[in-house]
Amino acid sequence: MVSVESFREQFNRLKEVEGGKDQLIEDLISRVEKIQHSFTEKEWHLEREQETTKLYQTKHYDVQVKLKKTEEEIGSNGFVSVLIDGDCVPFVDHFVESAQQGGKEAACHLRNKVCEYASTELDLPSNIQIRVRVYANTKGLASAYCYNKILGSADGLQMFVRGFNMGHPMCDFVDAGDGKECADSKLKAWFEHDMADVQCQAVIFGGSADDGYARLLQPYIGGNSKSKRIVLVEGPPFAKELAVLKDKFLIVHFPDVFRGTKLPSRRVSFSTTPSPTPISRAPSYATTIASPVDATAVTIDKSRHSSTTIIVPARMDYPILQNSKGQRLDEILNPPQSLVQAQRNKKLCNAYHILGECPYPKCTKTYVHGSRLDEKGLEARRLIARQSPCRSGLQCRDAKCILGHECPDKACIGTRCRFPRETHDVDRT
The missing domain is CATH 3.40.50 (Rossmann fold)
Structure with a gap:
């Protein structure tokens, strides 16, 4: 015969099992509630992002429509x-x-x-x-x-x-x-x-x-x-x-509309003031050439307004460009920028490479002489040398001067510039 104590022990064991089951069910319900809350929050954020996306898509569409309309207006006009x-x-x-x-x-x-x-x-x-x-x-x-x-x-x-x-x-x-x-x-x-x-x-x-x-x-x-x-x-x-x-x-070319040659104008001759410095290469009409001995007068048509009698010496070394006001001009140079940058990093003697002669005996200790630059290298070196302003500026008459007589920065207005104000926006006629 089973005793009462035995039934009580079994009952207590069953109570422990039931209690564990109830706790498990409560834990599961709590976890589901947390997950459901998180899901609801994520769903709310997603809805808000979707609304924002729709708003920006609408704005983007409106901008595209306006841009297209603007382009059409520009094109039509x-x-x-x-x-x-x-x-x-x-x-x-x-x-x-x-x-x-x-x-x-x-x-x-x-x-x-x-x-x-x-x-x-x-x-x-x-x-x-x-x-x-x-x-x-x-x-x-x-x-x-x-x-x-x-x-x-x-x-x-x-x-x-x-x-x-x-x-x-x-x-x-x-x-x-x-x-x-x-x-x-x-x-x-x-x-x-x-x-x-x-x-x-x-x-x-x-x-x-x-x-x-x-x-x-x-x-x-x-x-x-x-x-x-x-x-x-x-x-x-x-x-x-x-x-x-x-x-x-x-x-x-519109040869049926415009002449292929300049229209010769009435010649009015005048002579430029001679300078003691011999000069080289034949000048353009805007070039004033200094005259030593044995000079020949040559008439050059300026194609507009008048012609100019320029004194061209028999032996010349360097040209001096001047405008109609007698101001010194720098010849336009267009060497490759990569070459100019490469030249900047070299300590070359400008006088030696550009003029072919250096007046400073000890110059070779600091600056490179050696073989002279080729034509492209020489053009780049001349452009670099012009970054330093000539003290005489527009009044310079030194045919061998390799410094700058016009500010090389075409966008410069003369404020805080090493070049004097008058060397900006110089008339090149």
């Missing part, structure tokens, strides 16, 4: 600017000879040629707006046409200009005045204005015979998006300084 220096890139003779009718035909022909070029070469719409501005000293230009017997009187050019302005509402031939820089300054101002205009798809610039435009174009060298918008018109051959830069830009 886009234009090609044609800027021509009428003094150095003259129209072909038969247009000018035909007076008013010739002016109308010239405007029409030029627009058609530009439109065709813009469509085929620049991949612009065939119906893009063409704006043409021609600036010239009409008084001097009329005199040149009369001198060359293309016109019988100055009135013929006025009739041509009138016809050109009547040829199309977007064609303007403007008398810039009879000052030497009048046409240049207007063209430069419009060039910079149009290059800054996002609606201007291209600037077709005609000033090939004038070296003064080299400085205007130099900041756009480098293959950037702006340089790809510039197209240079070659009428007469490019002047010396422009010829150095022309390969950096697109080139177009």
Whole structure:
């Protein structure tokens, strides 16, 4: 017979098992509650992120719509600017000879040629707006046409200009005045204005015979998006300084519109003041050459305004470039930047490599002489030497001076610069 104590022991064991089961169930319920709470919180965060994403997607879509609309507006109002220096890139003779009718035909022909070029070469719409501005000293230009017997009187050019302005509402031939820089300054101002205009798809610039435009174009060298918008018109051959830069830009020829040669002007000769220093290489019309003994007078046509009689010595070593005011200029140099950087890291004697002679006997202890640089290396070295200003500045007449006479930083305005204020933005005509 089983005792009562035995039943009690069994009962106690069952109670312990039941208690453990209840605790397990409570622990499981507590864990599920925590997981459910965490899930609810994550779900709430997810919903908030989804709302934020939808908001930004809506904003992104709105921005894309606005951007597309803006691009369409820019495209619909886009234009090609044609800027021509009428003094150095003259129209072909038969247009000018035909007076008013010739002016109308010239405007029409030029627009058609530009439109065709813009469509085929620049991949612009065939119906893009063409704006043409021609600036010239009409008084001097009329005199040149009369001198060359293309016109019988100055009135013929006025009739041509009138016809050109009547040829199309977007064609303007403007008398810039009879000052030497009048046409240049207007063209430069419009060039910079149009290059800054996002609606201007291209600037077709005609000033090939004038070296003064080299400085205007130099900041756009480098293959950037702006340089790809510039197209240079070659009428007469490019002047010396422009010829150095022309390969950096697109080139177009309109032989049916513009003369391929300069228009000879009436010659007014004058002699430059001789200098005791012999000079080398034949100068351009903007070059003033010093004359020792045995010199020969040579007349060089300036293509615009007048001709200059320059005294060219029989034996010469170095050229001195001067502008119309007699101020010293530095020849434009464009060596590869990688070569310039490499040259900066070398302690070379500038006098020895550039001039071929060094006046300092102990120089070799500090600076390298040895074999002289090749042509490209020499050009880079000359550019480096110009980083130091010449004390005489624009008044320097030393033919062997290798220092800088103009501030080499074209964007500099003269504030806190080693170069004097007057060496900034020097007229290179």
